[in-house]
């Protein structure tokens with residue numbers, strides 16, 4: 001089982017269609033569609049991207065705004081289906097992509113812990129055993145019965161991170177999570193991710209902080225306009241990336 005690819009991204013391309021005309025209402029949209037007055041521009045967010053990750057690797061995805069990092073993570077997490085190519089993922093994925101996406105904002109933090117557990121396929125009993133640890137890690141004890149709609153983005157990030165990192169998933173996907181919390185909480189998350197890596201979790205990590213990427217990752221893929229500019233050892237990719245723009 002050593003050196004087995006846990007994630008294999010094979011010639012993945014992703015096309016989005018963008019409406020090129022501004023439409024002010026649904027009615028106008030239907031009328032213009034019927035009259036064939038709406039044209040769409042094709043936009044390729046990823047072009048023929050391939051790379052392989054082995055068990056226990058920590059991969060940083062780096063690149064400028066709009067280079068395709070989040071799109072790549074969403075395809076690996078199974079949220080988006082690639083237009084071309086394929087992705088093979090061997091293992092359970094804990095995705096931290098759109099923070100709080102699994103939350104019902106009218107429910108309290110406590111209720112959302114169980115809701116998210118259910119979304120992750122975990123039973124109520126199982127979540128009860130994790131409950132205290134989640135509350136403690138998120139440091140939201142005093143807010144646990146408050147509806148999440150009253151939370152700041154940092155509080156939502158803390159709760160989402162604490163829930164997603166229970167147990168030891170095979171693959172942890174983190175998209176910009178550490179940029180939301182304050183510095184002290186970022187350190188705490190960094191430490192927890194480090195502990196998960198030691199236990200064999202594979203990490204996919206997006207951050208605009210190249211220092212954070214270097215601190216956690218052994219491999220890096222650098223995306224530029226949806227193309228792989230460079231893939232390899234994190235230190236080598238980071239060194240060239242730093243001086244590139």
Ligand SMILES: Nc1ncnc2c1ncn2[C@@H]1O[C@H](COP(=O)(O)OP(=O)(O)OP(=O)(O)O)[C@@H](O)[C@H]1O
Pocket residue numbers: 016017018043045063064065066067068069070071072
């Ligand atoms: N659902 C969508 N529909 C249309 N275009 C999209 C969609 N999602 C992403 N895009 C476009 O695809 C490109 C890549 O976006 P993506 O979010 O993957 O970039 P990113 O590297 O994560 O950027 P950032 O660093 O700003 O988070 C962007 O130009 C974006 O506008």
